Amino acid sequence: MTPAGGSPKVIASSAEYEPSGPLRSLTLGNGLLETRDFDERYFPDAITASAAFERTWDYTTDPVGNITQIDESEGCVEGLVLESATIGTAIDLRACDTAQLGPDLDLLATADVSVEAGTSISFLPGFSVAQGGLFRAAIAPGGSTLIRSLVYGYQPHQHFLTSASGGAWGTLGWTYDGIGNRLTETRTAVGTQSYAYHQNASGTGPGGGNTAELATIDVTTAYTYDAAGSLTAISKPSVGFTLSVLDDLRLGTVARSTGESTSFVYDGRSFLSSADEALTGGYSRPTYSSEGVVHHLERRDSAAGDIEDVSYLYFAGRPVAQYSEVAGGSSEWTYLTTDHLGTPLLATTESGVERWSGPLEPFGADALRDGPEGALESGLRLRLPGQWEDEVWQSATLGADVYYNVHRWYEMGTGRYGRVDPLLAENVRFQEPGSTVAAYGYASQIPIRRIDEFGQRDIVPTVSPKCRKQFPDETSYKQFVREVEKAAETARNAPPCKSNPGPSKKITVKCGDCFGNCGFAGLPGRVCINVAKNQRGDCGQGDCLGSTTFHEFIHKCDDKTKDEAMAFGCEQRFYGDVCRFTIPPKFQECGNPCEDP
Numbered sequence: 001m002t003p004a005g006g007s008p009k010v011i012a013s014s015a016e017y018e019p020s021g022p023l024r025s026l027t028l029g030n031g032l033l034e035t036r037d038f039d040e041r042y043f044p045d046a047i048t049a050s051a052a053f054e055r056t057w058d059y060t061t062d063p064v065g066n067i068t069q070i071d072e073s074e075g076c077v078e079g080l081v082l083e084s085a086t087i088g089t090a091i092d093l094r095a096c097d098t099a100q101l102g103p104d105l106d107l108l109a110t111a112d113v114s115v116e117a118g119t120s121i122s123f124l125p126g127f128s129v130a131q132g133g134l135f136r137a138a139i140a141p142g143g144s145t146l147i148r149s150l151v152y153g154y155q156p157h158q159h160f161l162t163s164a165s166g167g168a169w170g171t172l173g174w175t176y177d178g179i180g181n182r183l184t185e186t187r188t189a190v191g192t193q194s195y196a197y198h199q200n201a202s203g204t205g206p207g208g209g210n211t212a213e214l215a216t217i218d219v220t221t222a223y224t225y226d227a228a229g230s231l232t233a234i235s236k237p238s239v240g241f242t243l244s245v246l247d248d249l250r251l252g253t254v255a256r257s258t259g260e261s262t263s264f265v266y267d268g269r270s271f272l273s274s275a276d277e278a279l280t281g282g283y284s285r286p287t288y289s290s291e292g293v294v295h296h297l298e299r300r301d302s303a304a305g306d307i308e309d310v311s312y313l314y315f316a317g318r319p320v321a322q323y324s325e326v327a328g329g330s331s332e333w334t335y336l337t338t339d340h341l342g343t344p345l346l347a348t349t350e351s352g353v354e355r356w357s358g359p360l361e362p363f364g365a366d367a368l369r370d371g372p373e374g375a376l377e378s379g380l381r382l383r384l385p386g387q388w389e390d391e392v393w394q395s396a397t398l399g400a401d402v403y404y405n406v407h408r409w410y411e412m413g414t415g416r417y418g419r420v421d422p423l424l425a426e427n428v429r430f431q432e433p434g435s436t437v438a439a440y441g442y443a444s445q446i447p448i449r450r451i452d453e454f455g456q457r458d459i460v461p462t463v464s465p466k467c468r469k470q471f472p473d474e475t476s477y478k479q480f481v482r483e484v485e486k487a488a489e490t491a492r493n494a495p496p497c498k499s500n501p502g503p504s505k506k507i508t509v510k511c512g513d514c515f516g517n518c519g520f521a522g523l524p525g526r527v528c529i530n531v532a533k534n535q536r537g538d539c540g541q542g543d544c545l546g547s548t549t550f551h552e553f554i555h556k557c558d559d560k561t562k563d564e565a566m567a568f569g570c571e572q573r574f575y576g577d578v579c580r581f582t583i584p585p586k587f588q589e590c591g592n593p594c595e596d597p
Helices: 474-493 543-557 564-574
Strands: 012-017 023-028 033-038 044-050 054-061 067-075 077-082 085-087 090-101 105-107 112-117 120-123 134-139 145-154 161-167 170-176 182-187 191-199 210-217 221-225 231-235 240-245 251-256 261-266 272-277 283-288 294-300 308-315 318-326 331-338 344-348 354-357 402-405 408-411 515-521 527-531
Touching (some): 012 308, 023 318, 044 344, 067 090, 112 120, 120 134
Parallel strands (some): 077 090, 112 134
Antiparallel strands (some): 033 044, 044 054, 054 067, 067 145, 145 161, 182 191, 191 210, 210 221, 221 231, 231 240, 240 251, 251 261, 261 272, 283 294, 294 308, 308 318, 318 331, 331 344, 344 354, 515 527
């Protein structure tokens, strides 16, 4: 990248990949080395960031790939060299052996720096500490120190996330009804809050009569929806929020009962093009790629404030850096290390010093929000993959905090979107009738494993850049989804297959005791699946039929490769539940699509 009036800048280099695509290592533009380890199933095993410090996140996963523990530790680097840098924050630096400070290392009056080395510390010309700045140095044995252990629990079968502990949030716990609606949330220092939902006409069903529309939280907070299922009001004991909905079901304005309000405008692709705060005159104007990835923000906090330009740089499908420039003022590089999903986990300065560290809560909230260590307070606006927030709408939504997620707005405190999934009727998960959690819920209630980049569908993210490019744009993907849905509906109602239906390539597929082995992949819409007599009751209309149909389509639509393993890998990206292994080295190593993923 070359900033306006600046010199070319290397953002990332020396990338190495595992076989079939996973990114194994990368050097960021500030010299920080990232390494990513996987087990034999390509489940995450460890992430390490090495710069003026070494930070490691060790992963533990269960047999189906759910992450049960992440141990974050900080170690020492062999030889620490810190030069040509200005530090104005609080940091701790550790060297296993020697530490060299300088030349040209300036500690500002706001600095609080501690340096520890195993053998010696040397100071070179240009090392300075401003009046008021703090500096400490010591010789001590190096080693690794455990910072925190994040522990996660899951519900059997559906694997909904039920607990998360060890982070800045303390201890969190959730319970759910039969269709995945959150029934309770237990939070340290808050206690247990109960969620209630509007009831269906019969008052019965797998959710105990619940629909997906949230009615109240602890009775005192009430939610109101319009006839289309869009959230229009939130009423709390001390404050209320009114949400106006545009004709295309986009959020038009948010008004807080205390007077703050923000309005939103969208472009022809339905991407947010401007957010404007009425009282202050502040605004935020994002620029997106055709895929719906935010690449730039032009923003200011108020009419009297300076205009800030923020550029986001991506590599291998994840953010790696942001460049901020204030009109007529300073500029700043921040480099990002992300977790296994692509959520920012660590931010470092151009000199490799830590600026911010996570993690965020599982459903995306920042436990350190509104404090000096908060992400937004540190200049970081990216959140869960595809989501970002801005100060421009923070005041208007204070108490009902939201992130923008391309096609929908997301309330991280409840883990819910403000309107029905726009692709629900043709969602790749092919929900059974009455299974409505996908209407509002985030990531099938498994936010440690699944993501929703565009606010339309949740997936298990692929590690293969090739699979990410399988569809050139969102429009092509939507058309593909429509074809799969039509084929699945045809398969539900069609008699057993007797012969190849026209010019097509025959594909044999076995789906446990759900289907026979008669399957054909033909032209779009030409899919025939034989339903076995001994099919399980939960397979005829549910995910299994959808996954089998999807599998047939993949063989036809995978124009870039006819390799079945790669086709299954793309199924993992676009369907999510078909294959347990992201890019399996062998076809037969894929799990049974009928099994719970």
